Amino acid sequence: MSTVQELKQESLQAAREYVHEVYETVKKRNPGEYEFHQAVKEIFDSLVPVFAKHPKYKENAILERISEPERLISFRVPWVDDQGKVQVNRGFRVQFNSAIGPYKGGLRFHPSVNASIIKFLGFEQIFKNSLTGQPIGGGKGGSDFDPKGKSDNEVMRFTQSFMTELSKYIGPDVDVPAGDIGVGGREIGYMYGQYKRMRGGSEAGVLTGKGIGYGGSLARTEATGYGCVYFVKEMLSDKGLSFNGSTVIVSGSGNVSIYAMKKAMELGAKVVACSDSNGYVYDPNGIDLETVIQLKEVERKRISEYAKARPTAEYYEGCTGIWTIPCDIALPCATQNEIDDQSAKILIANGVKAIGEGANMPSTLEAIDLFLANGVLFGPAKAANAGGVSVSALEMAQNSMRLAWTFEEVDAKLHDIMTNIYQSSMKAAEEYGHPGNLVVGANIAGFLKVADAMLAQGVI
Structure with a gap:
């Protein structure tokens, strides 16, 4: 083995040890959060060649910082069912990383929702959003509320209570939630109505996935x-x-x-x-x-x-x-x-x-x-699943400009974004020694953009 190859192997081994050390710290800080651990490990393992090639990311503790949410919010959501009984659920919002733009990520209403799942989804969202090429950071939220079997009035009362608290932490230039499992047009509509009531005016850009008649984007559903x-x-x-x-x-x-x-x-x-x-x-x-x-x-x-x-x-x-x-x-x-x-x-x-x-x-x-x-x-999901958040970002752009694009215009932009995600993932996989591996490629391509933005903005 040549001296150059030996040095390369030494760099890779040092990077593996560093990545493993940070991952073990994440596990200790977040005990029992297995979904979050899974997401962190999947991404960390892909980044070994990045840290071997670019010591600056280790020197500036980018991995330690990017795996710690900027903010994790947990709150009580009381509401009254159709029988007049008071119910209590738990709400969450993780604002994970805002290096490249306002936090962006869906709200999930499902009995399985807990802090681990929200952090897993929010961590993934950082890199997914980065891949889209749009100026949006990573966030996620939701509740252990189950909308299945609930009447429209019960869903409305719950979402109004949920938004009453969530509204303190979101805004068009701060954090822009959308839908996810259990949160469709009905739920987004109720939440947007409550947000407007709380704020005393219309801020269309605060939620995406809205109805077409009040600021939504054509092709967002698809x-x-x-x-x-x-x-x-x-x-x-x-x-x-x-x-x-x-x-x-x-x-x-x-x-x-x-x-x-x-x-x-x-x-x-x-x-x-x-x-x-x-x-x-x-x-x-x-x-x-x-x-x-x-x-x-x-x-x-x-x-x-x-x-x-x-x-x-x-x-x-x-x-x-x-x-x-x-x-x-x-x-x-x-x-x-x-x-x-x-x-x-x-x-x-x-x-x-x-x-x-x-x-x-x-x-x-x-x-x-x-x-x-x-x-x-x-x-992989962070690449193949990125169409929804891509059009959410396009919805934000339309809201900011006070205009609406046609279905064909949005669909064409979506197609271009997904093609670009594929190409950038393939390019990163090739450059970092894993040709054709889109898991590694997507993780690296998403990470580099966020990491460079974090470096540029100092230790925050």
């Missing part, structure tokens, strides 16, 4: 699902593959899933399965999207009703079985950690060619390692 498919399309194209004629599985049946299915179908794919939190449907003739939209967006029913409406379909209890269905392309669009190592092994054995993460970190670290080791094209 953005995350469309963006995921646009990203996977780039992955496939580089290998001479396409959606046309491919068999696709999409987990979930909410907003992201519906529009991922729609765009995949427009590109010539046959989508044969989708799911919700109770189970999944398999339709060998191809999912009828209009039926799914009617059930999930209009009637708010379970996906099991699909099999009653479509006699060619079969319904199965439980969610993980969806990954046993042979497919060319899998788009996990439901929730975190839905594909574990066992599901990954089945997908690989069945010949899956590409994975595009439409949800936030839906594959476990073990599953990701298996996909990469077996040559499966893998689009």
Whole structure:
């Protein structure tokens, strides 16, 4: 081994030791927050070649600073149900990093929400937002409130109470929340109304995902699902593959899933399965999207009703079985950690060619390692899932300029953003010694922009 190679190996080993040391500190400071630990480890491991090549980031403690939220807010949310009983939930907002712009990230209403999940999502959001090329920092929030089964009036009373407290910490140039799991147009509308009442005037740019009639952006509803498919399309194209004629599985049946299915179908794919939190449907003739939209967006029913409406379909209890269905392309669009190592092994054995993460970190670290080791094209969440926040940033821009772009204009900008994310991730992977590895590439490309901004702004 030459002296140059020895020095390079020594630098890499020193960087590994440094990254491991900081990761162990993060675990000690955040005991029991396993989701947060998972997100930190996945990103930290990718950054080893960066610290080997650029000692300035270690010297300025960028890793220590970027893994500690600038602010974590937890608050009580009391509200009254339709029976007149007082209920109490917990609300959260993590304002993780504002180096490149105001905090930006969705609000999640789901019983599983806790500080660990919010920090995991917020940490991921830093790098996802950086990748978009838009001037937005990383944040996330939510509550352990479950909107399922609640009346509109109950949802309104809860969201008004939630926003009464959250309004103290957000603003168009400070922190701009959006929707996530359990937070759609209804919830955003109620929260925006309460924010206006609290502030005594209209500040359209304080929330994104608003209705078209009061400051929302065309194509925002479609953005995350469309963006995921646009990203996977780039992955496939580089290998001479396409959606046309491919068999696709999409987990979930909410907003992201519906529009991922729609765009995949427009590109010539046959989508044969989708799911919700109770189970999944398999339709060998191809999912009828209009039926799914009617059930999930209009009637708010379970996906099991699909099999009653479509006699060619079969319904199965439980969610993980969806990954046993042979497919060319899998788009996990439901929730975190839905594909574990066992599901990954089945997908690989069945010949899956590409994975595009439409949800936030839906594959476990073990599953990701298996996909990469077996040559499966893998689009990580922070890249493939970035379409929603990209159009949220475009919504902010439209609100600031007091104008509205057409659907076609927004969709074209979204397509360009997703293409640029793919290209910058591939470039970073190549430059730092991991050609074709989009997990490493996306993490590094996202990190460098934020790290350089933090260096420029001093120790804050």
